[in-house]
Amino acid sequence: MASTKSDALPRLLIVEDDEGLQAQLKWAYEDFDVTIVGTRDAAIAALRAEEPPVVTLDLGLPPDPDGTSEGFAVLDEIMALKPDTKVIVASGHGARESALSAIERGAYDFYHKPVDIEQLGLIVRRALGLHRIEAENRKLAERAGEGNRVLGSLITSAPEMVKVARTIERVANTKVSVMLLGASGTGKELLARGLHDASDRRGGNFVAINCAAIPENLLESELFGHEKGAFTGAVKTTEGKIEMADGGTLFLDEVGDIPLPLQVKLLRFLQERTIERIGGRSAIAVDTRIVCATHQDLEAMIADGRFREDLFYRLAEVVVKIPSLAERPGDAGLLAKAFLKRFASEMNPSVIGFAPDALAAIDGWGWPGNVRELENRVKRAVIMADGKLVGAGDLDLQDGVEAEDANVLNLKSAREQADRKVIRHALARSEGNISSTAKILGISRPTLYDLLKQYDLSA
Secondary structure (H helix, E strand, O other): OEEOOOOOOOEEEEEOOOHHHHHHHHOOOOOOEEEEEOOHHHHHHHHHHHOOOEEEEEOOOOOOOOOOHHHHHHHHHHHHHOOOOEEEEEEOOOHHHHHHHHHHOOOOEEEEOOOOHHHHHHHHHHHHHHHHHHHHHHHHHHHHOOOOEEOOOEEOOOHHHHHHHHHHHHHOOOOOOEEEEOOOOOOHHHHHHHHHHHOOOOOOOEEEEEHHHOOHHHHHHHHHEEOOOOOOOOOOOEEOHHHHOOOOEEEEEOHHHOOHHHHHHHHHHHHHOEEOOEOOOOOEEOOOEEEEEEOOOHHHHHHOOOOOHHHHHHHOOEEEEOOOHHHOOOHHHHHHHHHHHHHHHHHOOOOOEEOHHHHHHHHHOOOOOHHHHHHHHHHHHHHHOOOOEEOHHHHOOOOOOOOOOOOOOOHHHHHHHHHHHHHHHHHHHOOOOHHHHHHHHOOOHHHHHHHHHHOOOOO
């Protein structure tokens, strides 16, 4: 191994077994800190020690100098250990087939032997420039949060969800009651907390209670509190959740599960802004904002007499419908990356990302359990993963690509629907980078720009 050392220079790893070419390449990169190795083991050791942004790799390495198997093994290991590395592959063996295979495996570029030093130098410097841009983008993304963040902590790139967030931001500083309607696992509590944090009540408490998780005979005490001696076991005076949220926000999840007698008492609080604890005789003024959520059809419950209409209109001054994860193209990939980063740091630091088959499975799955299902699957996958990358098998989604709804007007609209979804998935996976998106889609940048304009999509 030969190398020149300077912390001020960018690192370049050259994997080449030809000693004559090693010497030629060594002096061709005076503006790099060059490390030259000739075997697979030495290449991986240098990658771990130096973490070079750019690697030039000869596919014909011992013990297979006349083939490509050893070189491809090095490429695969580099992509598994440090997938952001820009690997430039060289071979004179079956050049076209080798080039295609190398790019599919994650190589940045390809050049033919015999080596043109000037041409290779241009490719190396362009790769370094791209690596620096991507590294800066990652830093900016980390400062701003994974993917696109709205309402402080909500990750989304879907216009449907951005619209929800903007609605919540607009009503945050008003006094209106907000009802969040959405399927289980869509992030209703996260949105409620975002509303609280965006309001002028952010200095007060945010208190959440799941009305479906508490037995009916205890729910009144949980909400309104009780006085000492009000019932057996009431050994001290206890504030209820409404009182605890005084000056702040109370989030009532699954409000449709509140029994009718308690609905009357909640309605009285909303009208008078006072409460009485169980066993108490004095009214207590409370300034608490109510935000509620449910996955149930409250209008049907009103028709059946199971939910009070007057309470509904008190709680639902503004109704916000939350789209399911399946209705938010691209968000599953963004959220999965954020979950993986969090769980990997907590439970399995060796995991650094998703394999291509895992990303494809995430994009193709219908997510009936919404964000909660995605979070649980990623958590399990991070724990179970044996390598650096989580695969579809770790997510248990390898056989789970669900059929799309084919209820479209005609072939043209079906194509447009499919194009929109695929483009939005690709934009989300590349975090809005046009070049990467075009590469994922297998089209040119001008073609992608035309499609974005045609379908009124933005990067």
